[in-house]
Amino acid sequence: MKISYRLFLLSSLITTVGLTSTLPTHAQATGCPAPALSRFQRHKVLRGETLEKIAQRYNLIPETLIVMNPNVNNGRVSVGSELQIPPYNGIVVEVPSGQTWRQVAAQYKVRPDAMFEVNGCQTNPKIVFVPGLNWLPNRPQTTSVIPANSNTQSRINISGYPLAQAASVGLAYGWQMNPQDGKVFFHSGVDLLAPLGSPVEAIAPGNVVFAQEQGSYGNLVIINHAGGMQSRYAQLGSIKVKVGQQVNTGDVLGTVGTTGQPSSKEPHLHFEMRSSSSQGWVAQDPKGYLNR
Numbered sequence: 001m002k003i004s005y006r007l008f009l010l011s012s013l014i015t016t017v018g019l020t021s022t023l024p025t026h027a028q029a030t031g032c033p034a035p036a037l038s039r040f041q042r043h044k045v046l047r048g049e050t051l052e053k054i055a056q057r058y059n060l061i062p063e064t065l066i067v068m069n070p071n072v073n074n075g076r077v078s079v080g081s082e083l084q085i086p087p088y089n090g091i092v093v094e095v096p097s098g099q100t101w102r103q104v105a106a107q108y109k110v111r112p113d114a115m116f117e118v119n120g121c122q123t124n125p126k127i128v129f130v131p132g133l134n135w136l137p138n139r140p141q142t143t144s145v146i147p148a149n150s151n152t153q154s155r156i157n158i159s160g161y162p163l164a165q166a167a168s169v170g171l172a173y174g175w176q177m178n179p180q181d182g183k184v185f186f187h188s189g190v191d192l193l194a195p196l197g198s199p200v201e202a203i204a205p206g207n208v209v210f211a212q213e214q215g216s217y218g219n220l221v222i223i224n225h226a227g228g229m230q231s232r233y234a235q236l237g238s239i240k241v242k243v244g245q246q247v248n249t250g251d252v253l254g255t256v257g258t259t260g261q262p263s264s265k266e267p268h269l270h271f272e273m274r275s276s277s278s279q280g281w282v283a284q285d286p287k288g289y290l291n292r
């Protein structure tokens with residue numbers, strides 16, 4: 001694959017958009033993670049540190065640090081110099097005028113929803129963080145990115161249901177159009193219609209890693225499962241578990257509610273399945289995991 005986009009040098013990025021000092025407030029409001037560009041850290045090189053060691057410490061590959069830091073020469077870092085450390089492997093790209101971030105995502109073979117979330121759910125960003133390693137010509141792409149139509153779901157053996165009774169779907173997973181304003185948005189989960197107060201259950205055993213209010217998600221419970229899988233239960237009326245708690249299939253996590261900014265009007269559980277990848281926790285179509 002030939003990359004024709006100009007890589008945006010981080011040094012100029014810092015002066016143009018005030019990188020690392022600007023924490024967009026909309027991220028909190030929408031429930032999206034803060035944009036990757038606002039989550040860079042600085043690392044001052046200490047005596048005895050090598051590029052490889054520093055990369056390893058931040059769970060990155062050295063190539064990512066090389067492309068982000070023009071002051072790294074021939075893979076060498078000098079003591080006392082400062083490095084920009086991105087939250088994931090990836091590169092910073094300026095969206096060419098007349099193009100959209102979706103076209104940049106397609107060029108780098110990054111899932112649009114992953115790109116959208118990593119960049120803080122901005123609709124029209126001028127500069128984007130492209131997660132993954134597809135910009136590296138010599139990296140096998142299969143190890144870096146989950147392709148949009150992959151059947152990764154078949155290798156993970158999670159199958160369950162988050163409600164006591166099978167529910168109808170209020171809004172399906174995927175790109176959807178808001179009938180009110182015609183705007184297209186990505187629905188990262190499925191809305192399962194259920195009466196207010198219905199118990200919400202864990203679909204598989206796992207660890208509670210999040211259990212509190214989170215922007216548009218409202219009251220949110222996140223469970224990490226074996227095999228790099230994660231389930232999310234949002235818009236809850238109440239939360240009945242705590243972070244760090246181990247849960248089993250069918251354990252009650254909370255109740256159906258209308259907290260946050262639900263995407264469907266009828267009371268429902270917003271349920272997500274995500275899998276761990278180089279692009280962070282990437283949403284999967286929950287359909288393949290729901291079984292009652």
Ligand SMILES: [Zn+2]
Binds near residue numbers: 190191
């Ligand atoms: Zn929803």
